[in-house]
Amino acid sequence: MTPLFQDEFAGGPPAKRSLQYVLGKREKGSPVVGTYCTYAPIELVRAMGGVPAMLCAFAQGPIEAAETVLPRNLCALIKSSYGFIKTDTCPFFTVSEAVIAETTCDGKKKMFELIADKRPLHVMDLPQLPDEPGAVANWSAMVVRLKSFLEKTFSRSITDQAVEQAIADTNKRNALVRRFLAYNARRPAVLSWSEIYDVTWLAASASGADLETMMEGVCARLDERIKSGAVIGDAKSPRVLITGCPVGGDATKAFKTIEAAGGVIVAIDNCTGSKLYAEDIDAKSGDPMAALARRYLKIPCSCMTPNTGRLTELDRMIAEFKPDIVVDVVLQACHGYNIESVKVEEHVKKNHGLPFLKIETDYSSADVEQIRTRVEAALEGTRKK
Ligand code: SF4
Ligand code: SF4
Known part of the structure:
Protein backbone atom coordinates (compact mmCIF):
# COMPACT_ATOMS: atom_id res chain seq x y z
CA MET A 1 0.00 0.00 0.00
CA THR A 2 1.35 3.48 -0.90
CA PRO A 3 2.63 5.29 2.21
CA LEU A 4 0.86 8.61 2.76
CA PHE A 5 3.96 10.55 3.70
CA GLN A 6 6.54 11.00 0.96
CA ASP A 7 7.77 14.49 1.75
CA GLU A 8 9.89 16.21 4.38
CA PHE A 9 7.57 14.88 7.09
CA ALA A 10 8.32 11.26 6.20
CA GLY A 11 10.26 8.99 8.52
CA GLY A 12 9.92 8.03 12.15
CA PRO A 13 7.17 8.42 14.70
CA PRO A 14 5.08 11.61 14.60
CA ALA A 15 6.74 13.03 17.74
CA LYS A 16 10.13 12.87 15.99
CA ARG A 17 8.77 14.47 12.83
CA SER A 18 7.00 17.11 14.86
CA LEU A 19 10.27 17.87 16.67
CA GLN A 20 12.07 18.25 13.34
CA TYR A 21 9.43 20.74 12.29
CA VAL A 22 9.69 22.73 15.53
CA LEU A 23 13.51 22.78 15.34
CA GLY A 24 13.38 23.95 11.73
CA LYS A 25 11.11 26.85 12.70
CA ARG A 26 13.36 27.70 15.64
CA GLU A 27 16.39 27.86 13.39
CA LYS A 28 14.55 30.43 11.32
CA GLY A 29 13.96 32.59 14.41
CA SER A 30 10.56 31.43 15.72
CA PRO A 31 10.32 31.34 19.52
CA VAL A 32 9.10 27.94 20.77
CA VAL A 33 6.26 27.89 23.28
CA GLY A 34 5.40 24.62 25.03
CA THR A 35 1.75 23.66 25.55
CA TYR A 36 0.09 20.92 27.60
CA CYS A 37 -3.45 21.05 26.43
CA THR A 38 -5.92 21.52 23.60
CA TYR A 39 -7.26 24.61 25.43
CA ALA A 40 -4.05 26.56 24.70
CA PRO A 41 -4.96 29.27 22.12
CA ILE A 42 -1.94 28.64 19.94
CA GLU A 43 -3.05 31.32 17.47
CA LEU A 44 -1.47 33.87 19.84
CA VAL A 45 1.85 32.01 19.62
CA ARG A 46 1.62 31.98 15.83
CA ALA A 47 0.56 35.64 15.74
CA MET A 48 3.91 36.62 17.30
CA GLY A 49 5.79 34.45 14.79
CA GLY A 50 6.26 31.57 17.24
CA VAL A 51 5.73 27.84 17.02
CA PRO A 52 3.88 25.67 19.58
CA ALA A 53 5.46 22.45 20.91
CA MET A 54 3.32 19.77 22.52
CA LEU A 55 4.71 18.75 25.92
CA CYS A 56 2.25 15.98 26.85
CA ALA A 57 4.19 12.72 26.98
CA PHE A 58 3.19 9.15 26.23
CA ALA A 59 6.20 7.03 27.20
CA GLN A 60 6.58 4.62 30.10
CA GLY A 61 10.36 5.28 30.32
CA PRO A 62 10.48 8.35 32.59
CA ILE A 63 7.62 7.28 34.89
CA GLU A 64 9.88 5.59 37.45
CA ALA A 65 11.81 8.85 37.91
CA ALA A 66 8.55 10.79 38.17
CA GLU A 67 7.27 8.46 40.89
CA THR A 68 10.15 9.48 43.17
CA VAL A 69 8.28 12.79 43.46
CA LEU A 70 4.71 12.30 42.28
CA PRO A 71 2.18 9.82 43.68
CA ARG A 72 2.06 6.48 41.85
CA ASN A 73 -1.72 6.68 41.51
CA LEU A 74 -1.59 9.63 39.13
CA CYS A 75 -2.37 9.39 35.43
CA ALA A 76 0.49 8.17 33.24
CA LEU A 77 0.32 11.25 31.01
CA ILE A 78 1.17 13.60 33.87
CA LYS A 79 3.84 11.28 35.30
CA SER A 80 5.47 10.76 31.91
CA SER A 81 5.42 14.49 31.08
CA TYR A 82 6.92 15.39 34.47
CA GLY A 83 9.42 12.49 34.36
CA PHE A 84 10.85 13.76 31.06
CA ILE A 85 11.40 17.18 32.63
CA LYS A 86 12.85 15.76 35.84
CA THR A 87 15.36 13.66 33.91
CA ASP A 88 16.00 16.52 31.49
CA THR A 89 15.24 14.29 28.52
CA CYS A 90 12.29 16.04 26.83
CA PRO A 91 13.58 17.63 23.59
CA PHE A 92 10.37 19.65 23.26
CA PHE A 93 10.76 21.11 26.75
CA THR A 94 14.46 21.76 26.14
CA VAL A 95 13.68 24.04 23.20
CA SER A 96 10.61 25.68 24.78
CA GLU A 97 11.35 29.18 25.97
CA ALA A 98 8.01 29.54 27.80
CA VAL A 99 5.10 27.28 28.73
CA ILE A 100 1.33 27.77 28.55
CA ALA A 101 -0.65 25.82 31.16
CA GLU A 102 -4.34 25.64 32.11
CA THR A 103 -6.28 24.66 35.22
CA THR A 104 -7.83 21.52 33.75
CA CYS A 105 -7.51 18.45 36.01
CA ASP A 106 -6.00 18.63 39.53
CA GLY A 107 -2.98 16.47 38.66
CA LYS A 108 -1.85 18.69 35.79
CA LYS A 109 -2.56 21.85 37.73
CA LYS A 110 -0.40 20.78 40.67
CA MET A 111 2.34 19.35 38.44
CA PHE A 112 2.68 22.80 36.84
CA GLU A 113 3.69 24.18 40.26
CA LEU A 114 6.62 21.75 40.32
CA ILE A 115 8.00 22.93 36.97
CA ALA A 116 7.22 26.63 37.35
CA ASP A 117 10.83 27.49 38.18
CA LYS A 118 12.18 25.85 35.01
CA ARG A 119 10.65 28.13 32.37
CA PRO A 120 8.48 31.26 32.31
CA LEU A 121 5.13 29.50 32.84
CA HIS A 122 1.73 31.10 32.42
CA VAL A 123 -1.30 29.38 33.95
CA MET A 124 -4.70 30.19 32.50
CA ASP A 125 -7.66 29.84 34.86
CA LEU A 126 -10.09 27.72 32.84
CA PRO A 127 -13.78 28.12 33.73
CA GLN A 128 -15.13 24.60 34.25
CA LEU A 129 -18.85 25.39 34.07
CA PRO A 130 -18.77 26.39 30.41
CA ASP A 131 -22.49 27.09 30.09
CA GLU A 132 -22.68 29.52 33.04
CA PRO A 133 -23.14 33.24 32.34
CA GLY A 134 -19.75 34.88 32.61
CA ALA A 135 -17.72 31.82 31.59
CA VAL A 136 -16.83 33.22 28.16
CA ALA A 137 -16.03 36.65 29.62
CA ASN A 138 -13.75 35.08 32.25
CA TRP A 139 -11.96 32.94 29.65
CA SER A 140 -11.65 35.98 27.34
CA ALA A 141 -9.85 37.80 30.17
CA MET A 142 -7.46 34.83 30.44
CA VAL A 143 -6.79 34.88 26.69
CA VAL A 144 -5.97 38.61 26.89
CA ARG A 145 -3.64 37.98 29.84
CA LEU A 146 -1.88 35.24 27.88
CA LYS A 147 -1.31 37.73 25.07
CA SER A 148 0.32 40.15 27.54
CA PHE A 149 2.47 37.35 28.95
CA LEU A 150 3.73 36.36 25.49
CA GLU A 151 4.36 39.97 24.46
CA LYS A 152 6.33 40.66 27.64
CA THR A 153 8.26 37.38 27.67
CA PHE A 154 9.31 37.59 24.04
CA SER A 155 9.40 41.39 23.62
CA ARG A 156 7.12 41.12 20.61
CA SER A 157 3.78 42.69 19.93
CA ILE A 158 0.75 40.70 18.88
CA THR A 159 -1.61 42.73 16.69
CA ASP A 160 -5.29 41.96 16.09
CA GLN A 161 -4.44 41.67 12.41
S1 SF4 B 1 -6.91 18.27 29.85
FE1 SF4 B 1 -8.65 17.75 28.55
S2 SF4 B 1 -8.56 19.21 26.81
FE2 SF4 B 1 -6.55 19.21 27.82
S3 SF4 B 1 -5.34 17.70 26.66
FE3 SF4 B 1 -6.23 16.64 28.44
S4 SF4 B 1 -8.13 15.75 27.69
FE4 SF4 B 1 -7.50 17.33 26.21
S1 SF4 C 1 -5.81 12.96 34.53
FE1 SF4 C 1 -5.69 14.96 33.51
S2 SF4 C 1 -3.84 14.85 32.27
FE2 SF4 C 1 -4.39 12.76 32.78
S3 SF4 C 1 -5.62 12.08 31.03
FE3 SF4 C 1 -7.01 12.85 32.61
S4 SF4 C 1 -7.42 14.96 32.04
FE4 SF4 C 1 -5.56 14.30 30.94
Whole structure:
Protein backbone atom coordinates (compact mmCIF):
# COMPACT_ATOMS: atom_id res chain seq x y z
CA MET A 1 0.00 0.00 0.00
CA THR A 2 1.35 3.48 -0.90
CA PRO A 3 2.63 5.29 2.21
CA LEU A 4 0.86 8.61 2.76
CA PHE A 5 3.96 10.55 3.70
CA GLN A 6 6.54 11.00 0.96
CA ASP A 7 7.77 14.49 1.75
CA GLU A 8 9.89 16.21 4.38
CA PHE A 9 7.57 14.88 7.09
CA ALA A 10 8.32 11.26 6.20
CA GLY A 11 10.26 8.99 8.52
CA GLY A 12 9.92 8.03 12.15
CA PRO A 13 7.17 8.42 14.70
CA PRO A 14 5.08 11.61 14.60
CA ALA A 15 6.74 13.03 17.74
CA LYS A 16 10.13 12.87 15.99
CA ARG A 17 8.77 14.47 12.83
CA SER A 18 7.00 17.11 14.86
CA LEU A 19 10.27 17.87 16.67
CA GLN A 20 12.07 18.25 13.34
CA TYR A 21 9.43 20.74 12.29
CA VAL A 22 9.69 22.73 15.53
CA LEU A 23 13.51 22.78 15.34
CA GLY A 24 13.38 23.95 11.73
CA LYS A 25 11.11 26.85 12.70
CA ARG A 26 13.36 27.70 15.64
CA GLU A 27 16.39 27.86 13.39
CA LYS A 28 14.55 30.43 11.32
CA GLY A 29 13.96 32.59 14.41
CA SER A 30 10.56 31.43 15.72
CA PRO A 31 10.32 31.34 19.52
CA VAL A 32 9.10 27.94 20.77
CA VAL A 33 6.26 27.89 23.28
CA GLY A 34 5.40 24.62 25.03
CA THR A 35 1.75 23.66 25.55
CA TYR A 36 0.09 20.92 27.60
CA CYS A 37 -3.45 21.05 26.43
CA THR A 38 -5.92 21.52 23.60
CA TYR A 39 -7.26 24.61 25.43
CA ALA A 40 -4.05 26.56 24.70
CA PRO A 41 -4.96 29.27 22.12
CA ILE A 42 -1.94 28.64 19.94
CA GLU A 43 -3.05 31.32 17.47
CA LEU A 44 -1.47 33.87 19.84
CA VAL A 45 1.85 32.01 19.62
CA ARG A 46 1.62 31.98 15.83
CA ALA A 47 0.56 35.64 15.74
CA MET A 48 3.91 36.62 17.30
CA GLY A 49 5.79 34.45 14.79
CA GLY A 50 6.26 31.57 17.24
CA VAL A 51 5.73 27.84 17.02
CA PRO A 52 3.88 25.67 19.58
CA ALA A 53 5.46 22.45 20.91
CA MET A 54 3.32 19.77 22.52
CA LEU A 55 4.71 18.75 25.92
CA CYS A 56 2.25 15.98 26.85
CA ALA A 57 4.19 12.72 26.98
CA PHE A 58 3.19 9.15 26.23
CA ALA A 59 6.20 7.03 27.20
CA GLN A 60 6.58 4.62 30.10
CA GLY A 61 10.36 5.28 30.32
CA PRO A 62 10.48 8.35 32.59
CA ILE A 63 7.62 7.28 34.89
CA GLU A 64 9.88 5.59 37.45
CA ALA A 65 11.81 8.85 37.91
CA ALA A 66 8.55 10.79 38.17
CA GLU A 67 7.27 8.46 40.89
CA THR A 68 10.15 9.48 43.17
CA VAL A 69 8.28 12.79 43.46
CA LEU A 70 4.71 12.30 42.28
CA PRO A 71 2.18 9.82 43.68
CA ARG A 72 2.06 6.48 41.85
CA ASN A 73 -1.72 6.68 41.51
CA LEU A 74 -1.59 9.63 39.13
CA CYS A 75 -2.37 9.39 35.43
CA ALA A 76 0.49 8.17 33.24
CA LEU A 77 0.32 11.25 31.01
CA ILE A 78 1.17 13.60 33.87
CA LYS A 79 3.84 11.28 35.30
CA SER A 80 5.47 10.76 31.91
CA SER A 81 5.42 14.49 31.08
CA TYR A 82 6.92 15.39 34.47
CA GLY A 83 9.42 12.49 34.36
CA PHE A 84 10.85 13.76 31.06
CA ILE A 85 11.40 17.18 32.63
CA LYS A 86 12.85 15.76 35.84
CA THR A 87 15.36 13.66 33.91
CA ASP A 88 16.00 16.52 31.49
CA THR A 89 15.24 14.29 28.52
CA CYS A 90 12.29 16.04 26.83
CA PRO A 91 13.58 17.63 23.59
CA PHE A 92 10.37 19.65 23.26
CA PHE A 93 10.76 21.11 26.75
CA THR A 94 14.46 21.76 26.14
CA VAL A 95 13.68 24.04 23.20
CA SER A 96 10.61 25.68 24.78
CA GLU A 97 11.35 29.18 25.97
CA ALA A 98 8.01 29.54 27.80
CA VAL A 99 5.10 27.28 28.73
CA ILE A 100 1.33 27.77 28.55
CA ALA A 101 -0.65 25.82 31.16
CA GLU A 102 -4.34 25.64 32.11
CA THR A 103 -6.28 24.66 35.22
CA THR A 104 -7.83 21.52 33.75
CA CYS A 105 -7.51 18.45 36.01
CA ASP A 106 -6.00 18.63 39.53
CA GLY A 107 -2.98 16.47 38.66
CA LYS A 108 -1.85 18.69 35.79
CA LYS A 109 -2.56 21.85 37.73
CA LYS A 110 -0.40 20.78 40.67
CA MET A 111 2.34 19.35 38.44
CA PHE A 112 2.68 22.80 36.84
CA GLU A 113 3.69 24.18 40.26
CA LEU A 114 6.62 21.75 40.32
CA ILE A 115 8.00 22.93 36.97
CA ALA A 116 7.22 26.63 37.35
CA ASP A 117 10.83 27.49 38.18
CA LYS A 118 12.18 25.85 35.01
CA ARG A 119 10.65 28.13 32.37
CA PRO A 120 8.48 31.26 32.31
CA LEU A 121 5.13 29.50 32.84
CA HIS A 122 1.73 31.10 32.42
CA VAL A 123 -1.30 29.38 33.95
CA MET A 124 -4.70 30.19 32.50
CA ASP A 125 -7.66 29.84 34.86
CA LEU A 126 -10.09 27.72 32.84
CA PRO A 127 -13.78 28.12 33.73
CA GLN A 128 -15.13 24.60 34.25
CA LEU A 129 -18.85 25.39 34.07
CA PRO A 130 -18.77 26.39 30.41
CA ASP A 131 -22.49 27.09 30.09
CA GLU A 132 -22.68 29.52 33.04
CA PRO A 133 -23.14 33.24 32.34
CA GLY A 134 -19.75 34.88 32.61
CA ALA A 135 -17.72 31.82 31.59
CA VAL A 136 -16.83 33.22 28.16
CA ALA A 137 -16.03 36.65 29.62
CA ASN A 138 -13.75 35.08 32.25
CA TRP A 139 -11.96 32.94 29.65
CA SER A 140 -11.65 35.98 27.34
CA ALA A 141 -9.85 37.80 30.17
CA MET A 142 -7.46 34.83 30.44
CA VAL A 143 -6.79 34.88 26.69
CA VAL A 144 -5.97 38.61 26.89
CA ARG A 145 -3.64 37.98 29.84
CA LEU A 146 -1.88 35.24 27.88
CA LYS A 147 -1.31 37.73 25.07
CA SER A 148 0.32 40.15 27.54
CA PHE A 149 2.47 37.35 28.95
CA LEU A 150 3.73 36.36 25.49
CA GLU A 151 4.36 39.97 24.46
CA LYS A 152 6.33 40.66 27.64
CA THR A 153 8.26 37.38 27.67
CA PHE A 154 9.31 37.59 24.04
CA SER A 155 9.40 41.39 23.62
CA ARG A 156 7.12 41.12 20.61
CA SER A 157 3.78 42.69 19.93
CA ILE A 158 0.75 40.70 18.88
CA THR A 159 -1.61 42.73 16.69
CA ASP A 160 -5.29 41.96 16.09
CA GLN A 161 -4.44 41.67 12.41
CA ALA A 162 -1.84 38.95 13.10
CA VAL A 163 -4.31 37.08 15.35
CA GLU A 164 -6.92 37.26 12.58
CA GLN A 165 -4.40 35.81 10.12
CA ALA A 166 -3.59 33.00 12.59
CA ILE A 167 -7.31 32.30 13.00
CA ALA A 168 -7.71 32.09 9.21
CA ASP A 169 -4.75 29.65 9.08
CA THR A 170 -6.30 27.51 11.84
CA ASN A 171 -9.63 27.35 10.04
CA LYS A 172 -7.87 26.34 6.84
CA ARG A 173 -5.91 23.68 8.76
CA ASN A 174 -9.13 22.37 10.32
CA ALA A 175 -10.82 22.10 6.93
CA LEU A 176 -7.83 20.17 5.51
CA VAL A 177 -7.66 17.76 8.44
CA ARG A 178 -11.44 17.20 8.44
CA ARG A 179 -11.34 16.51 4.69
CA PHE A 180 -8.63 13.91 5.34
CA LEU A 181 -10.45 12.27 8.27
CA ALA A 182 -13.70 12.12 6.28
CA TYR A 183 -12.13 9.57 3.89
CA ASN A 184 -12.70 6.96 6.59
CA ALA A 185 -16.46 7.36 6.38
CA ARG A 186 -16.03 4.81 3.55
CA ARG A 187 -16.70 1.14 4.17
CA PRO A 188 -14.22 -0.55 3.95
CA ALA A 189 -12.02 2.08 5.57
CA VAL A 190 -9.02 3.52 3.73
CA LEU A 191 -7.01 4.94 6.63
CA SER A 192 -5.30 3.02 9.41
CA TRP A 193 -5.29 4.36 12.98
CA SER A 194 -1.58 5.17 12.70
CA GLU A 195 -2.19 7.30 9.60
CA ILE A 196 -4.97 9.21 11.37
CA TYR A 197 -2.70 9.64 14.36
CA ASP A 198 0.28 10.83 12.27
CA VAL A 199 -1.77 13.53 10.59
CA THR A 200 -3.61 14.77 13.68
CA TRP A 201 -0.31 14.92 15.58
CA LEU A 202 1.68 16.72 12.88
CA ALA A 203 -1.10 19.20 12.13
CA ALA A 204 -0.96 20.32 15.78
CA SER A 205 2.49 21.83 15.13
CA ALA A 206 2.67 22.59 11.42
CA SER A 207 0.77 25.49 9.93
CA GLY A 208 0.35 27.65 6.85
CA ALA A 209 1.96 26.61 3.58
CA ASP A 210 3.95 23.76 5.26
CA LEU A 211 0.75 22.09 6.39
CA GLU A 212 -1.13 22.76 3.17
CA THR A 213 1.64 21.12 1.13
CA MET A 214 1.67 18.10 3.43
CA MET A 215 -2.11 17.68 3.41
CA GLU A 216 -2.49 18.12 -0.35
CA GLY A 217 0.15 15.42 -0.87
CA VAL A 218 -1.44 13.08 1.64
CA CYS A 219 -4.92 13.45 0.13
CA ALA A 220 -3.59 12.99 -3.43
CA ARG A 221 -1.92 9.70 -2.41
CA LEU A 222 -5.09 8.67 -0.65
CA ASP A 223 -7.05 9.26 -3.85
CA GLU A 224 -4.54 7.03 -5.67
CA ARG A 225 -5.00 4.39 -2.96
CA ILE A 226 -8.76 4.47 -3.45
CA LYS A 227 -8.39 4.27 -7.24
CA SER A 228 -6.18 1.18 -6.86
CA GLY A 229 -8.82 -0.48 -4.66
CA ALA A 230 -6.55 -0.76 -1.60
CA VAL A 231 -8.47 -0.79 1.70
CA ILE A 232 -7.89 -1.31 5.43
CA GLY A 233 -9.49 -4.55 6.58
CA ASP A 234 -12.58 -5.49 4.57
CA ALA A 235 -16.29 -4.69 4.44
CA LYS A 236 -16.94 -7.06 7.34
CA SER A 237 -14.21 -5.77 9.66
CA PRO A 238 -15.66 -4.31 12.87
CA ARG A 239 -15.47 -0.52 12.71
CA VAL A 240 -14.25 1.05 15.95
CA LEU A 241 -14.71 4.63 17.15
CA ILE A 242 -12.23 5.62 19.87
CA THR A 243 -13.14 8.14 22.56
CA GLY A 244 -11.61 9.14 25.92
CA CYS A 245 -8.23 10.39 27.15
CA PRO A 246 -5.43 11.51 24.83
CA VAL A 247 -3.59 8.41 23.54
CA GLY A 248 -0.09 8.26 22.09
CA GLY A 249 3.20 6.36 22.25
CA ASP A 250 3.05 3.44 24.67
CA ALA A 251 -0.71 3.83 25.20
CA THR A 252 -1.29 2.98 21.53
CA LYS A 253 -0.99 -0.64 22.68
CA ALA A 254 -4.81 -0.40 22.91
CA PHE A 255 -5.03 0.58 19.22
CA LYS A 256 -2.55 -2.12 18.18
CA THR A 257 -4.57 -4.72 20.06
CA ILE A 258 -7.78 -3.68 18.31
CA GLU A 259 -6.00 -3.87 14.95
CA ALA A 260 -4.49 -7.28 15.73
CA ALA A 261 -7.97 -8.55 16.68
CA GLY A 262 -9.27 -7.61 13.21
CA GLY A 263 -10.92 -4.31 14.14
CA VAL A 264 -10.47 -1.15 12.09
CA ILE A 265 -10.27 2.14 13.99
CA VAL A 266 -12.21 4.50 11.75
CA ALA A 267 -12.18 7.61 13.95
CA ILE A 268 -10.59 8.95 17.12
CA ASP A 269 -12.43 11.73 18.98
CA ASN A 270 -9.84 12.53 21.67
CA CYS A 271 -7.25 15.31 22.05
CA THR A 272 -4.64 13.38 20.05
CA GLY A 273 -7.30 12.66 17.42
CA SER A 274 -9.90 14.93 15.88
CA LYS A 275 -10.88 17.12 18.88
CA LEU A 276 -8.60 20.02 18.00
CA TYR A 277 -9.94 20.19 14.44
CA ALA A 278 -13.64 19.70 15.07
CA GLU A 279 -14.70 23.32 15.21
CA ASP A 280 -13.60 26.57 13.59
CA ILE A 281 -12.96 29.98 15.13
CA ASP A 282 -15.25 32.84 14.13
CA ALA A 283 -13.11 34.78 11.66
CA LYS A 284 -15.55 37.65 11.16
CA SER A 285 -16.39 38.71 14.72
CA GLY A 286 -14.27 41.87 14.66
CA ASP A 287 -12.96 40.85 18.09
CA PRO A 288 -10.43 38.04 17.51
CA MET A 289 -9.56 37.64 21.21
CA ALA A 290 -13.21 37.02 22.14
CA ALA A 291 -13.56 34.69 19.14
CA LEU A 292 -10.63 32.63 20.42
CA ALA A 293 -12.17 32.46 23.89
CA ARG A 294 -15.55 31.31 22.56
CA ARG A 295 -14.06 28.57 20.41
CA TYR A 296 -11.64 27.16 22.99
CA LEU A 297 -14.23 27.09 25.76
CA LYS A 298 -16.30 24.72 23.61
CA ILE A 299 -13.66 21.97 23.75
CA PRO A 300 -15.45 19.02 25.33
CA CYS A 301 -12.97 17.83 27.99
CA SER A 302 -14.11 15.85 31.02
CA CYS A 303 -12.80 18.64 33.27
CA MET A 304 -15.99 20.52 32.25
CA THR A 305 -19.30 20.04 33.98
CA PRO A 306 -21.62 19.35 32.37
CA ASN A 307 -19.63 18.12 29.37
CA THR A 308 -22.55 17.76 26.99
CA GLY A 309 -20.39 18.83 24.02
CA ARG A 310 -18.64 15.43 24.13
CA LEU A 311 -21.92 13.58 23.61
CA THR A 312 -22.98 15.94 20.81
CA GLU A 313 -19.65 15.40 19.04
CA LEU A 314 -19.98 11.64 19.50
CA ASP A 315 -23.43 11.80 17.87
CA ARG A 316 -21.92 13.61 14.90
CA MET A 317 -19.04 11.17 14.59
CA ILE A 318 -21.25 8.10 14.90
CA ALA A 319 -23.46 9.48 12.11
CA GLU A 320 -20.42 10.16 9.90
CA PHE A 321 -18.24 7.09 10.53
CA LYS A 322 -20.90 4.49 11.32
CA PRO A 323 -18.89 2.47 13.87
CA ASP A 324 -19.93 -0.99 15.03
CA ILE A 325 -18.58 -0.32 18.54
CA VAL A 326 -17.38 2.62 20.66
CA VAL A 327 -14.22 2.03 22.71
CA ASP A 328 -13.46 4.43 25.57
CA VAL A 329 -9.71 4.44 26.35
CA VAL A 330 -9.23 5.86 29.84
CA LEU A 331 -5.95 6.33 31.66
CA GLN A 332 -5.83 4.91 35.18
CA ALA A 333 -6.33 7.63 37.81
CA CYS A 334 -7.89 10.02 35.30
CA HIS A 335 -11.00 10.51 37.41
CA GLY A 336 -12.71 12.90 35.00
CA TYR A 337 -12.76 10.57 31.99
CA ASN A 338 -13.21 7.51 34.20
CA ILE A 339 -16.39 8.77 35.85
CA GLU A 340 -17.68 10.34 32.63
CA SER A 341 -17.40 6.92 31.00
CA VAL A 342 -20.65 5.95 32.77
CA LYS A 343 -22.56 8.66 30.90
CA VAL A 344 -20.83 7.93 27.60
CA GLU A 345 -21.70 4.22 27.83
CA GLU A 346 -25.33 4.97 28.63
CA HIS A 347 -25.54 7.47 25.75
CA VAL A 348 -23.93 5.18 23.18
CA LYS A 349 -26.07 2.17 24.12
CA LYS A 350 -29.38 3.96 24.62
CA ASN A 351 -29.27 6.50 21.78
CA HIS A 352 -27.28 4.57 19.18
CA GLY A 353 -27.82 0.90 20.10
CA LEU A 354 -24.07 0.34 19.86
CA PRO A 355 -21.88 -1.89 22.01
CA PHE A 356 -19.39 -0.11 24.27
CA LEU A 357 -16.06 -1.17 25.71
CA LYS A 358 -14.07 0.74 28.33
CA ILE A 359 -10.34 0.06 28.45
CA GLU A 360 -8.70 1.44 31.58
CA THR A 361 -4.96 1.35 31.15
CA ASP A 362 -1.59 3.03 31.61
CA TYR A 363 1.68 3.14 29.62
CA SER A 364 3.11 -0.18 30.88
CA SER A 365 2.80 -3.44 28.98
CA ALA A 366 1.48 -5.31 32.05
CA ASP A 367 -2.15 -5.42 30.89
CA VAL A 368 -1.67 -6.19 27.18
CA GLU A 369 -2.98 -9.76 27.48
CA GLN A 370 -5.98 -8.69 29.53
CA ILE A 371 -6.82 -5.96 26.96
CA ARG A 372 -6.46 -8.49 24.15
CA THR A 373 -8.95 -10.90 25.74
CA ARG A 374 -11.53 -8.14 26.32
CA VAL A 375 -11.08 -6.59 22.86
CA GLU A 376 -11.38 -9.96 21.09
CA ALA A 377 -14.58 -10.76 22.97
CA ALA A 378 -16.07 -7.32 22.29
CA LEU A 379 -15.22 -7.37 18.56
CA GLU A 380 -16.49 -10.92 18.14
CA GLY A 381 -19.91 -9.69 19.20
CA THR A 382 -19.93 -7.04 16.47
CA ARG A 383 -18.56 -9.12 13.59
CA LYS A 384 -20.74 -9.10 10.47
CA LYS A 385 -21.89 -12.53 9.30
S1 SF4 B 1 -8.13 15.75 27.69
FE1 SF4 B 1 -8.65 17.75 28.55
S2 SF4 B 1 -6.91 18.27 29.85
FE2 SF4 B 1 -6.23 16.64 28.44
S3 SF4 B 1 -5.34 17.70 26.66
FE3 SF4 B 1 -7.50 17.33 26.21
S4 SF4 B 1 -8.56 19.21 26.81
FE4 SF4 B 1 -6.55 19.21 27.82
S1 SF4 C 1 -5.62 12.08 31.03
FE1 SF4 C 1 -7.01 12.85 32.61
S2 SF4 C 1 -5.81 12.96 34.53
FE2 SF4 C 1 -4.39 12.76 32.78
S3 SF4 C 1 -3.84 14.85 32.27
FE3 SF4 C 1 -5.56 14.30 30.94
S4 SF4 C 1 -7.42 14.96 32.04
FE4 SF4 C 1 -5.69 14.96 33.51
